[in-house]
Amino acid sequence: MVLRKTICFILLCLLLVGCSAGKEVMPEIVYQGHYDYYNSTNELIETADIIVLGRVESQNVEIINIGVGDQRDESAEFVYTVSNISVQKVLKGNFKEEETIRVKQLGGTLNGQVYREEGTEFFKKNRPYLFFLADFQSEYNTPFEVLNPTQGHLEFANDEAVFTADSPFKGKGLENQQAIFEHISSIVNNKE
């Protein structure tokens, strides 16, 4: 009986050691960005250079140098997940439907190293999102970026918005796609 217990204990130990060996997890590199916070839909809509409804077709992880001019040294390189997005509707900005745009989000896994930005959730493939984007008018073809990681996009499921906790659209009676589009268009057109 004692022998049986001892063997079971040794086997369990071996199993635990076996599971932990070869599973050495490389710690994450964490980015902690501080962004402007938008208290109203007007602020968000007016600040965005581009507002489009689009679907994420594909994603890739790349190192992008976001420095400008003679300051594009190694210190300005960050790891980004870039989503290729097929535009379905343009509410602000000069794009055509069916055009593909590139939107970057900080973080991703590159050569086994995980890079992560606190607060960022990567866009899901084949899901429709409304994007509130900054256009850097970059001479380096830097992809667009959402205004901030939690308020700069709205996900839709069956034409109903899935709000993030701090979305300025939340609790405003703007829940379906059509109502949100009309609200945005009225603000964009008034401004023009």
Add this chain to the structure above:
Amino acid sequence: MKRIISLVVFLLVFTLSSIALADDYFTTNGYYQANIYVHTATTFDTAEYYDAFTRARNDWNSTSVPRKFYDGGGAPYSSVVYARFYEGTWSGMYSLKSYNNNNWHRATSFHIYLNRRSLDNRSFNFKRGVAAHEIGHAYALADHWDSSPTSIMSRLADLDFMVKPQDIDISRATYAWTFLNN
């Protein structure tokens, strides 16, 4: 026997509540030594940003937090503060550059970035507030979402007016270095 069970339950509750607290307000990316040396001499485009960062550093250094933030350090500069134009929407960024195996204070070097694209048209106070916020990350403080912000680490803090570390930031930074110091 009862005493032992009570003690175990107490320790369990204490440990779990500490972990929950830690998850909300602390990050694992604090700098691993008490004294922090960063290079700033050639990485600021303008004197205004250097002044803003220096004020923020002095604001932290004048608190009771048992750590100090110094300008300097010899080459090669491992921890650096930059104030330049970046094609990103953030105004400030703290990024780990190298790390050790500590649980909480993992950073052996880091970069702080102040983004002129977002900050140039903001007040001096705002720039100083963002700098103070980023220094908070080196002290193992995390971003958080308190709805009535009383902390410079809150994402909702109005950094035009809240430019210095607040009492709660000082308490948390002291707690982090005293109790999460490995």
